[in-house]
Amino acid sequence: MKQYLEDEAVQRHRWWILGAIGLFTIMATLDGSIVNIALPVISQDLKIPMNQAEWVVSLYLIVICSLLLFFGKLGDIIGKIKIFRIGTFFFVIGSLLAGFKGNFSLLLVARGIQAFGASMTMATNNGIITEIFPFSERGKALGMIGSFVALGSIAGPGVGGLILAHFTWGYIFWINVPIGILTIILGAFILPADFNKRKTMLDYRGAFYLAIFMVSLFTAVFLGQEIGFMAPLIIVLFVVAIVSLVFFVRTELTQTEPLISFTIFKNQQFSRSLLTGFLIFVTNFFFNVISPFYLENARGLSPRIAGYILMIFPLVQVIIAPLSGAVSDRIGTKKITILGLFLILASQVGYLLTNLQTPLWIFTANVGLVGLGNGIFQAPNNTTVMSSVAIKDLGIAGGINALARNLGMVVGISGATTILFGAMSIHTGQQITIFPTKHLETFIFGMHAVFLFALIICFIGLVVACRRQSITSD
Numbered sequence: 001m002k003q004y005l006e007d008e009a010v011q012r013h014r015w016w017i018l019g020a021i022g023l024f025t026i027m028a029t030l031d032g033s034i035v036n037i038a039l040p041v042i043s044q045d046l047k048i049p050m051n052q053a054e055w056v057v058s059l060y061l062i063v064i065c066s067l068l069l070f071f072g073k074l075g076d077i078i079g080k081i082k083i084f085r086i087g088t089f090f091f092v093i094g095s096l097l098a099g100f101k102g103n104f105s106l107l108l109v110a111r112g113i114q115a116f117g118a119s120m121t122m123a124t125n126n127g128i129i130t131e132i133f134p135f136s137e138r139g140k141a142l143g144m145i146g147s148f149v150a151l152g153s154i155a156g157p158g159v160g161g162l163i164l165a166h167f168t169w170g171y172i173f174w175i176n177v178p179i180g181i182l183t184i185i186l187g188a189f190i191l192p193a194d195f196n197k198r199k200t201m202l203d204y205r206g207a208f209y210l211a212i213f214m215v216s217l218f219t220a221v222f223l224g225q226e227i228g229f230m231a232p233l234i235i236v237l238f239v240v241a242i243v244s245l246v247f248f249v250r251t252e253l254t255q256t257e258p259l260i261s262f263t264i265f266k267n268q269q270f271s272r273s274l275l276t277g278f279l280i281f282v283t284n285f286f287f288n289v290i291s292p293f294y295l296e297n298a299r300g301l302s303p304r305i306a307g308y309i310l311m312i313f314p315l316v317q318v319i320i321a322p323l324s325g326a327v328s329d330r331i332g333t334k335k336i337t338i339l340g341l342f343l344i345l346a347s348q349v350g351y352l353l354t355n356l357q358t359p360l361w362i363f364t365a366n367v368g369l370v371g372l373g374n375g376i377f378q379a380p381n382n383t384t385v386m387s388s389v390a391i392k393d394l395g396i397a398g399g400i401n402a403l404a405r406n407l408g409m410v411v412g413i414s415g416a417t418t419i420l421f422g423a424m425s426i427h428t429g430q431q432i433t434i435f436p437t438k439h440l441e442t443f444i445f446g447m448h449a450v451f452l453f454a455l456i457i458c459f460i461g462l463v464v465a466c467r468r469q470s471i472t473s474d
Contacts, residue, residue, distance in 0.1 A: 013190045014132050018141055020186045021125050024088055025145060026152035027176050027183075028118035031095075032061050032409050033156025033285070037292040037303060037310070038169045040435075045169065046104050049226075049434060054417060058222055059108055061410040063115035064122065065403060066214040069259040070207040071123035072399035077202060080124040080131070081191050087120025088187065092180035099170035099177075110173075122406070126386070126398025132192075147321045147379045149405055155314035157292055161307015206259040209248035217241035221414040225421050228431070260400060269388040270397065272464050276337075277381050278404045279461035280344065280374070285412020286454040287351065287370065290420065290447055297435050298356060298443055309364050313371040320375025333380035340377025341462045344370055348455040355444055381465075416450050423449035 010017075035042070035057050043053040075083040094114030098107055125145055133141045163171050220229075220237035227234065252258040265271045295306040327336055347370035354363055382401070389397045424432040424446040428439070436442040 010132060010192050011134075014137075014141075016186075016190050017132060018129060018144065020183055020190060021084070021121075021128060022145060022148040023179065024091075024121050024183045025125050025148045026155075027179060028091060028121050029149050029152030029405075030156050030159065031114060031118065031173075031176065032057065032064075032152075032406070033288050034160040034172055035060075035156070036288050037157040037160040037296070037306065038164055038172055039292070040296060041164060041169050041303070042107075045101065046107070048104050052104070052226075054222065054413070056107060056111055057413055058218060058410065060111045060115045060118075061406055061413065062214055062218050063112055064119045065406045065410055066211040067116065067119035067207075068123045068403045068406065069210060069399055070202075071120045072127070072402075073202055073207075073257075073259055075124045075127060080127045081193070083120050084124045084128060085184075085187065085191070087117040087124070088180060088184050090114075090117030091121065092117070092177055092184070095173045095176035095180065098173035101168075101170055114173075122402045123399060126402065130386075130398060144379070145382070147318075147382070149382075149402075151314055151318055151321070155311070157288055158307050158309075158311030158314060161292075161303045161305075161310060163307075165302065165304025165307060201257050203251070203255050203257060203259045206248060206251045206255060209244045209251060210259065212244040213241050213248055216244065218410055218414055221418060225418055264389065264397065264400070267388060270385060272467065273381055273384045273388065274401060274404050276341075276461045276465045277378075277385065277401070278408045279457050279464070280341070280377065280381075281405050281408025282412040282415065283344065283348065283454045283458045283461070284370075284374065285409050286416045286450055286457075289413055289416035290450050291367075293435060293443065294354070294447060297437070298440050298447075299360070309360070309367060312364060312367045313374075316368050316371030317375035317378070320372055321379050324376045324379055333384045337377050337380050337384070337465055338462070340373045340375070340380075341458070341465055343373030343376065345373075345455070345458045345462055347373060348451060348458050351451040352448060352455055354447075354451075356440060415453070419450045419453055420446040422446075 039053045039056065042056060043049065046053075071083055071087075091114055094110050094112070094117060097110035098114060100106065100110075129141045129145055160172050163175065216237045220234050220241065223237070224231070224234045249262075252260055252262065291310060292306060295301045295309060296303060301309075324336060324340070347366050350362070350366035350369065354366070385401050386397055421432055424436060424442050427442050427445045428436075432442070
């Protein structure tokens with residue numbers, strides 16, 4: 001780390017480096033949610049059921065979660081910046097292929113390539129920033145990366161809606177290509193060579209078991225929505241997930257250089273802040289999945305109008321986040337994270353009370369409220385996660401933090417669709433896996449069930465955060 005801090009050129013360009021990494025971070029996380037609003041269009045255009053179309057989103061996030069820790073460790077061995085550069089190339093290639101309207105299989109392969117590249121960039125962005133920025137600026141820089149991640153993850157439906165208003169769904173992916181090429185060119189000039197490499201063994205066994213766990217678990221969840229959770233295939237997949245998780249934990253406990261060191265979770269402030277962030281990402285993705293269906297299918301709005309409404313979320317957050325960071329620098333992160341969580345909780349109450357007669361301005365106000373809450377909460381919480389560990393554990397903490405965020409996205413998507421379809425099936429007395437166009441009251445019933453769970457999850461996050469504050473105050 002010493003070389004970067006003493007390299008005059010690196011320090012002169014450190015904020016440009018943050019900007020380049022942040023721009024790609026926004027794109028990589030944006031592609032986890034931007035497709036949500038286009039799923040009805042993609043489903044119709046490719047002539048596939050809606051529950052199959054969900055795999056366009058789910059596959060992307062599952063691949064990222066499966067590979068994050070592996071590429072984080074590989075970056076320690078061969079160089080984080082090298083891994084980041086390779087990742088940008090794969091992401092741009094995947095984005096280019098995903099925009100072509102071939103068939104569903106081509107789209108899934110392209111999304112897999114995108115995710116392969118995105119996992120490389122997400123696994124190394126925190127580590128690069130940690131090595132380049134001096135300690136006095138590290139918390140601020142890491143907080144900004146956390147804000148970029150949060151912004152990208154929740155801006156998807158709004159940005160996607162605006163693109164669909166003027167272009168075909170392929171441009172949702174093609175927009176990444178010129179921006180990605182620009183970032184690659186910028187990185188060629190400002191990203192330094194790798195100085196910090198570690199001669200250590202790569203935990204292939206742990207990486208294999210983790211990948212099997214992620215793929216089998218979430219495949220079981222998504223397929224279970226379609227064929228039933230008591231189907232033999234689904235039960236087998238859940239068993240495989242449990243067994244692979246046990247093998248993963250046993251492997252990590254015996255490795256001298258594991259993918260993930262469980263001792264870091266003994267740090268209560270780190271663990272509770274990480275858990276709170278995970279729960280809020282789950283909550284946000286409940287909203288990301290349900291809101292396009294509510295606005296477009298239930299209320300009959302065009303993708304353009306729906307996009308305008310949903311864009312309020314990221315716009316409010318991007319305005320508030322820097323102000324929140326500045327205030328937290330003065331008064332600390334404790335009180336301000338609690339305030340943000342209270343506002344997010346209030347927005348979930350508003351969504352729970354939403355129905356077909358709710359004025360759109362009230363729904364829009366709730367969108368702004370959750371953006372305000374996230375803008376206040378995300379950056380200080382991310383700073384708390386990263387600043388609560390020793391300097392030697394910053395790389396591990398960054399990888400775990402990225403994994404927790406992406407797991408929150410996957411759990412949010414899988415949880416929202418499972419609850420939605422399950423509640424609608426209970427309401428009608430028969431299995432439902434598509435939007436009930438002729439029975440909108442059935443969808444509203446399912447939507448209320450989803451937002452009830454979101455409210456409970458958000459409340460748990462608030463309790464965990466309050467408990468974290470009491471621990472740090474003792």
